Amino acid sequence: MKNLVPYPVNETGLMIGKDVSLTSSHRHYSHLMMIYPYHLMTPVNVSNQALIEKSLNHWLSLKGALQGYTFTGAASINAMMGKGDRAYDLLNQLFDHYIQPNTLYQESGPVIETPLSAATSIQELLIQSWGNKIRIFPAIPEIWSNVSFDQLRTEGGFLISASRVNGKTQFIKVYSTKGDTCRVETDMKVSLVNSDKRKELAFSVVQNDGKMNISFSTLPGETIFLSEGNDQHQFKVLPVRANIKENWSWGLKTKP
Known part of the structure; x- marks a missing residue:
């Protein structure tokens, strides 16, 4: 180099x-x-x-x-x-x-x-994964106040799901396919990091430029839940209703 x-x-x-x-x-x-x-x-x-x-x-x-x-x-x-x-x-x-x-x-x-x-x-x-970090909702347009995604794959073999409501991140769910250290950057004020396989999970938090950087270990086949304190049973990714113009059409020669 x-x-x-x-x-x-x-x-x-x-x-x-x-x-x-x-x-x-x-x-x-x-x-x-x-x-x-x-x-x-x-x-x-x-x-x-x-x-x-x-x-x-x-x-x-x-x-x-x-x-x-x-x-x-x-x-x-x-x-x-x-x-x-x-x-x-x-x-x-x-x-x-x-x-x-x-x-x-x-x-x-x-x-x-x-x-x-x-x-x-x-x-x-x-979502973006580069620089040894997974960035959640890194560039959401202002018009997308409600947005969610389910099991998008990142570097490290992680499947990530997350939901955002009224411009605020509600939760992040990380499924580890092979087990490794996971590093997540989010604007959510994370206070809980829970596992579906372990009763206690150690994690570290570093704040930088208004973002929280959370690091934690994972096991193969383990799901990790990150939130501000919400019950993990509420961690469901639901479709977001599209906000489109009336009579909007796609792929049709004429509008309905």
């Missing part, structure tokens, strides 16, 4: 390579892959934040060759930075201008990676 050169940077942000600036529009964020999806340069290091923002904005400012994949990548980078409203806006631009009525997408021909990337971007509003 000590022999690697620094990422080349100029006044517009990250460059394509040494002495090669990004000067023309391109749909792909290949010159930003150290940010996403590799997470080698992250906003956890405060000194990176301005550079990430500048590089992202410069890439998006070069119009002409941007395509649907542009908006999924930009949404994921914004989600990584905790900017849920901006990510939500980018995803809506994708749906409004690029995704077809049957949910598929094409440029000169069908391009299946763009819808799959969009699905990933949406999930990253709900």
Whole structure:
């Protein structure tokens, strides 16, 4: 690692390579892959934040060759930075201008990676696992006051479920498939961490920037419940009623 050169940077942000600036529009964020999806340069290091923002904005400012994949990548980078409203806006631009009525997408021909990337971007509003930490509801748009998800898989083989009501996280449920230390970041003021296999479970809590970072050990096949003190029997993930416009339709030639 000590022999690697620094990422080349100029006044517009990250460059394509040494002495090669990004000067023309391109749909792909290949010159930003150290940010996403590799997470080698992250906003956890405060000194990176301005550079990430500048590089992202410069890439998006070069119009002409941007395509649907542009908006999924930009949404994921914004989600990584905790900017849920901006990510939500980018995803809506994708749906409004690029995704077809049957949910598929094409440029000169069908391009299946763009819808799959969009699905990933949406999930990253709900949950992210990178940097040896699982982030719960890291980039929820303000309009999503009620949201839940069930058994989304993260690094470490954990299946995570969580619910948010009126803008407040209610509970987190962690199922460990192989057993390992689990580290969770949440805005919930966690006071209880319970197991379905052990009467007592030791855990540590560190607060940072208004978030709680909880660490605990897990056993294979064990479920861990995190809450502010709620009865774990209330930990049920229920569907959230969609808040959509009247007569909204998807996939139909005409509205009903």
